[in-house]
Structures are given as C-alpha cells and as structure tokens.
Amino acid sequence: MLNIIYYLNTLIFNFCIAFYLISALQWYSYKLKRIVFHYHKPLWHLYFLFLPYFLFLAFPLYSLFYFIVHIIILYFWNKKIDKKLVFTQKVKIFFILVFIFNALFALLSFHLSFLFNLLSLPCALIGLKIYDFFGVKYFYSQAKKKIENNKKLTIILITASFGKTSIKNFLYTLLKDDFKVYKTPKSVNTFMGIIRDINENLNETFDIYIAEAGARNQGDIQEITKLLEPQICIIGEIGNAHLEYFKNIENTRKTKLEALNSKKLKKAFLHTSTQKSENELISLYDQKILKVDASLEGINFDLLLNNEKHSFKSIILGSFNAQNLCACILCANFLGLSLEKIKTQILKIKPVKHRLEVLSKKPKFIIDDGFNGNFKGMSESYRLCKTYKGRKILITPGIIEVDKEENIKLAKIINECFDLVIISAKINQEIFKDTLTIPSIFLKEKSELIGILAKETKDKDLILFSNDAPSYL
Structure with missing residues (x-):
C-alpha cells in the first residue's frame, strides 16, 4: 500500500512539474535557455518548480496531499493565463516520456533511493531532444523534396x-x-x-x-x-x-x-x-x-x-x-x-487582423493594433490618432523585448497624443509610472480591462488597442 501511495506521489509530482515546464517551453519556442535567462515571471518558477521540488525532497512519503492541491492550483493558473498549452504531437510525446521514465525510476526507487524519481523530467527532456533531432531531419527531407519536385x-x-x-x-x-x-x-x-x-x-x-x-x-x-x-x-x-x-x-x-x-x-x-x-x-x-x-x-x-x-x-x-x-x-x-x-x-487590400484594424466607428471609434509591437509603427499610429477630434484612450503594455529608452520615448509621445492611457501589463509599468504625465491606469490583471473600459469610456471616444502582451510577461 505504501508503495502505491509513493508511486502516485511521484507521478503527480512529475506531471505537475511537466505541465508547467512544457507550457513555459512552448511560450519560448522550446528554448530551455530562454526560460532560464529571459523568463519574465521568475516567481512562477518559485511556485511551480522550486517549491514542489523542495517539498518532494523534504517529505518524499508525505507530500501527496500537497500535490493534489497543486493540481487544483495549476488548474486555476492555466484557466487564468491567456496563452494556454497547445497539445501538439511534440507535447504529447513529452508527457508519454514523463510517464515512462516515472514508472522506470519509481521501480528503481523502491530498491535503491527515492532520488531516482528526480531524473524523470531531465530524461524526458533529453528524450524530447532526441525525438526533435531525428524528427527535424525526417520532416526537413520531406519538405525539401516537395519543394525540389x-x-x-x-x-x-x-x-x-x-x-x-x-x-x-x-x-x-x-x-x-x-x-x-x-x-x-x-x-x-x-x-x-x-x-x-x-x-x-x-x-x-x-x-x-x-x-x-x-x-x-x-x-x-x-x-x-x-x-x-x-x-x-x-x-x-x-x-x-x-x-x-x-x-x-x-x-x-x-x-x-x-x-x-x-x-x-x-x-x-x-x-x-x-x-x-x-x-x-x-x-x-x-x-x-x-x-x-x-x-x-x-x-x-x-x-x-x-x-x-x-x-x-x-x-x-x-x-x-x-x-x-x-x-x-x-x-x-x-x-x-x-x-x-x-x-x-x-x-x-483589407487591414490585417490586429494591425490598425478598425473594429467600429460608432458609438465608439475602436482600432485594434494589438499585433503592432515596434516603436516606429506604434508611434506613427499614436500620431494618427492625435488627428481625431474627440477624446482619445490608449490601451497598451508598451514595447516588449527592447531597452528601457524605447519605452521612455514612447511614453513621451503618448503624453502628446492621448487623454487617458491604460497600461495592460506589468512588464513596463515602472517605466510608465515615471514618465507618463496624462491620467493613467495600471492594471494588475488583464481581466480588469473590460470593467475599466465600461467605466472610463463613453460614446464618441477613440479607443486604440496598441500591442499586446500575454499574461506570462
């Protein structure tokens, strides 16, 4: 009975970690280096990686209750984020590998040490890398042949x-x-x-x-x-x-x-x-x-x-x-x-979706420019909005993956062109707090946006959605 409880504990532990890890990898194009050195939510690593590992190491036979609770936490976390895990063939292969290695190392741990269970995820990642290596070669040769023919x-x-x-x-x-x-x-x-x-x-x-x-x-x-x-x-x-x-x-x-x-x-x-x-x-x-x-x-x-x-x-x-x-x-x-x-x-030619796409002109003039994420395009769209005769509201997270100076320059243009700005992500909030001089609202969560727009905007306002940042930024 103890062995069954222990096996369930390791299985739930590894699958909880695997779900979070493969989600993060998918966001960052499966580049492990990027989620180590360029990750924008380091506290998530603490909650979903380091804390579970600590509890598993400290209480290998008694942490099953925590990991059952952890499943519930992951469920609500996944429900809240806007870029959910897509179960591609690659992701399915990864979970199969996690299951296989978990079973193998659980058997070893019964006879040797529970620490063998910690090898399940690293081995699954290595297995995924091997699958990628041979898969890329196979699919590359197919694509190349198709083009040449x-x-x-x-x-x-x-x-x-x-x-x-x-x-x-x-x-x-x-x-x-x-x-x-x-x-x-x-x-x-x-x-x-x-x-x-x-x-x-x-x-x-x-x-x-x-x-x-x-x-x-x-x-x-x-x-x-x-x-x-x-x-x-x-x-x-x-x-x-x-x-x-x-x-x-x-x-x-x-x-x-x-x-x-x-x-x-x-x-x-x-x-x-x-x-x-x-x-x-x-x-x-x-x-x-x-x-x-x-x-x-x-x-x-x-x-x-x-x-x-x-x-x-x-x-x-x-x-x-x-x-x-x-x-x-x-x-x-x-x-x-x-x-x-x-x-x-x-x-x-019609506007590309989310690129200066006019969604409506009445009762509010709404422009969706959510996929425009560079200084030149964003600043030009702001000056274009400045020509509008009525009140102008901007919703933006700023520019992502650039140095601080780019967002400072952008904030100065925002001050010239808009009457109200809503900063929709945390990633650049400190920069904007220091630079914006017009009325500003800083969202804690993107889910607040609908209520704030209903409260703060009125008919004949121009509303520009400029760039977007997923919830993991």
Missing part, C-alpha cells in the same frame, strides 16, 4: 524586424487573382513551422509560395533560406525589435540579410535600413516613395516606378504601410502584373 514553384521569402505579416498578406492579395498562390498561415514564421506548413499544406498546383521568416538568433534566417532557396526575397525595415536576443541592431541586420544567400535568388527588394546599395539584383523599395498622405480614412501615396510617378490609394491605415505596400507593388510588377491591375488590387 515542384519545378514551376516561385518562392518569395519575407523577413524584417517588423511588418513581415502585413507585407505577406498585402502581396498575397495583389497576386492571388493572377497566380495560384499559397502563403504561410497567420504568423507562422519559424524553421519548424515552415517545414510543417510545407509538408501539410503546400502542393504541386501552386505557382507561388510566400513564406514569412522570423528570427531570434543569428543563423535562423540562413536555416530557412537553405531550406527554401527563394527566387525573390523582401527584407523589410531593420529596427530594435528583439534586442533582448540580438543584443544590437547590427546583429539583427546581419541575420535578416542571410536571406540574400539563396542560390536561386533572382531579385531582392530591400529597405534602406539594410544598408545595402542598389544594383541589378537589389532594389531599395522605400526610396521609390515620393509622397504619403495618411488619415483615419486610409493612405494616398506616390511612388517612382520605371522612372515614372504613379499614384496609389488604399484603405489601410498608417503612413508606414505605404512602404510595405511599395515593396509589394515592386514585387508584383517584377512578376508581370500591370500597373492598372496593381492599382485595382491595392483597393481590395
């Missing part, structure tokens, strides 16, 4: 510090009526995400594959470029996004420029922030823009194309989107679309 396929690779998803969706709308086009879904932009997308969704009927490529470390874009070998690449603006990982903008720039290493590259459309010069292969798209007029109704802009000035109009908000559209126009023109067709398609 489609001789007619043109691949367009898009990368940037910000604006990747917008450029991808804009370009897709421009091309979809004249080509059979497929694009990576939503914000899928990692090496393994692209591999999975190719294997599951890309087929031989497509003429063009538009792939968005993201990065956290040097070599990430090179890895994707080697897989895809794109004929066309678009490298958007290089900025301070993800400085927490890249350390400086030069490292970011070098990483994004890895896209030019494709052996099949025929044309590249680059932002001037890449610091490259124009030649037969490279076109600097933002230099082609002559004039931009932006309002809460859309944008009008002129650009130089084939040494002639052409005017374009779009319902997309934000002057910075003129640059994103310009990259798409040049690319579409390179692929053979006429200017008349491009101008027609530009008018059909």
Whole structure:
C-alpha cells in the first residue's frame, strides 16, 4: 500500500512539474535557455518548480496531499493565463516520456533511493531532444523534396524586424487573382513551422509560395533560406525589435540579410535600413516613395516606378504601410502584373487582423493594433490618432523585448497624443509610472480591462488597442 501511495506521489509530482515546464517551453519556442535567462515571471518558477521540488525532497512519503492541491492550483493558473498549452504531437510525446521514465525510476526507487524519481523530467527532456533531432531531419527531407519536385514553384521569402505579416498578406492579395498562390498561415514564421506548413499544406498546383521568416538568433534566417532557396526575397525595415536576443541592431541586420544567400535568388527588394546599395539584383523599395498622405480614412501615396510617378490609394491605415505596400507593388510588377491591375488590387487590400484594424466607428471609434509591437509603427499610429477630434484612450503594455529608452520615448509621445492611457501589463509599468504625465491606469490583471473600459469610456471616444502582451510577461 505504501508503495502505491509513493508511486502516485511521484507521478503527480512529475506531471505537475511537466505541465508547467512544457507550457513555459512552448511560450519560448522550446528554448530551455530562454526560460532560464529571459523568463519574465521568475516567481512562477518559485511556485511551480522550486517549491514542489523542495517539498518532494523534504517529505518524499508525505507530500501527496500537497500535490493534489497543486493540481487544483495549476488548474486555476492555466484557466487564468491567456496563452494556454497547445497539445501538439511534440507535447504529447513529452508527457508519454514523463510517464515512462516515472514508472522506470519509481521501480528503481523502491530498491535503491527515492532520488531516482528526480531524473524523470531531465530524461524526458533529453528524450524530447532526441525525438526533435531525428524528427527535424525526417520532416526537413520531406519538405525539401516537395519543394525540389515542384519545378514551376516561385518562392518569395519575407523577413524584417517588423511588418513581415502585413507585407505577406498585402502581396498575397495583389497576386492571388493572377497566380495560384499559397502563403504561410497567420504568423507562422519559424524553421519548424515552415517545414510543417510545407509538408501539410503546400502542393504541386501552386505557382507561388510566400513564406514569412522570423528570427531570434543569428543563423535562423540562413536555416530557412537553405531550406527554401527563394527566387525573390523582401527584407523589410531593420529596427530594435528583439534586442533582448540580438543584443544590437547590427546583429539583427546581419541575420535578416542571410536571406540574400539563396542560390536561386533572382531579385531582392530591400529597405534602406539594410544598408545595402542598389544594383541589378537589389532594389531599395522605400526610396521609390515620393509622397504619403495618411488619415483615419486610409493612405494616398506616390511612388517612382520605371522612372515614372504613379499614384496609389488604399484603405489601410498608417503612413508606414505605404512602404510595405511599395515593396509589394515592386514585387508584383517584377512578376508581370500591370500597373492598372496593381492599382485595382491595392483597393481590395483589407487591414490585417490586429494591425490598425478598425473594429467600429460608432458609438465608439475602436482600432485594434494589438499585433503592432515596434516603436516606429506604434508611434506613427499614436500620431494618427492625435488627428481625431474627440477624446482619445490608449490601451497598451508598451514595447516588449527592447531597452528601457524605447519605452521612455514612447511614453513621451503618448503624453502628446492621448487623454487617458491604460497600461495592460506589468512588464513596463515602472517605466510608465515615471514618465507618463496624462491620467493613467495600471492594471494588475488583464481581466480588469473590460470593467475599466465600461467605466472610463463613453460614446464618441477613440479607443486604440496598441500591442499586446500575454499574461506570462
């Protein structure tokens, strides 16, 4: 009987730790180093890792009651967070490995020492790493073969510090009526995400594959470029996004420029922030823009194309989107679309979800810019809102994964443009408390937001949701 209680104790202990650990790993792209050195909620490690380990070591035969309570705590914790664990094949494999190793080490502990149970999770993580290693090789070879077998396929690779998803969706709308086009879904932009997308969704009927490529470390874009070998690449603006990982903008720039290493590259459309010069292969798209007029109704802009000035109009908000559209126009023109067709398609482009998307104009003017997380885009959207005649309210966590100075600069612009600001996450609250001069509300929990908006806003107010931060930040 004692052995059964002991086994249940170790099983519940390991599964509680495993659930929290794999959730954290999934948030941080399964990078163990990131949840050790870049984790934004270190107290959670105390509650869900260190405290359970201490109790298990101190009371190996008598902590079963605590771990039953711990299940309830984890349940309510998981219910409260907004980015819940997704039970992918990888996650399921991890839990199976935890169960197998727990059973194995429980048997050993009966005869030797209960400390063997502490090896269950490390061994499961090692097993997951081995599964990943062979899985990546297998799925990579499948994806590579699929691309090589489609001789007619043109691949367009898009990368940037910000604006990747917008450029991808804009370009897709421009091309979809004249080509059979497929694009990576939503914000899928990692090496393994692209591999999975190719294997599951890309087929031989497509003429063009538009792939968005993201990065956290040097070599990430090179890895994707080697897989895809794109004929066309678009490298958007290089900025301070993800400085927490890249350390400086030069490292970011070098990483994004890895896209030019494709052996099949025929044309590249680059932002001037890449610091490259124009030649037969490279076109600097933002230099082609002559004039931009932006309002809460859309944008009008002129650009130089084939040494002639052409005017374009779009319902997309934000002057910075003129640059994103310009990259798409040049690319579409390179692929053979006429200017008349491009101008027609530009008018059909709708805002990308959560990127300066107008949700309503009455009774309140509500704009969702929740996926815009860089200083340039956020500050331009604030100045755009400043033109609104009525009262203006901002909801934002600030900018994530940048240095303190970026948020100080942002706060100064907020002071100029809004009447009320609601800071929706704890991560930058101290910075904003020191810098904001307008009326400000600091949320303890995101769940408070609905009640505060009902209380603090009224008809004809403009409400901008700017950037978003998951509850683990």
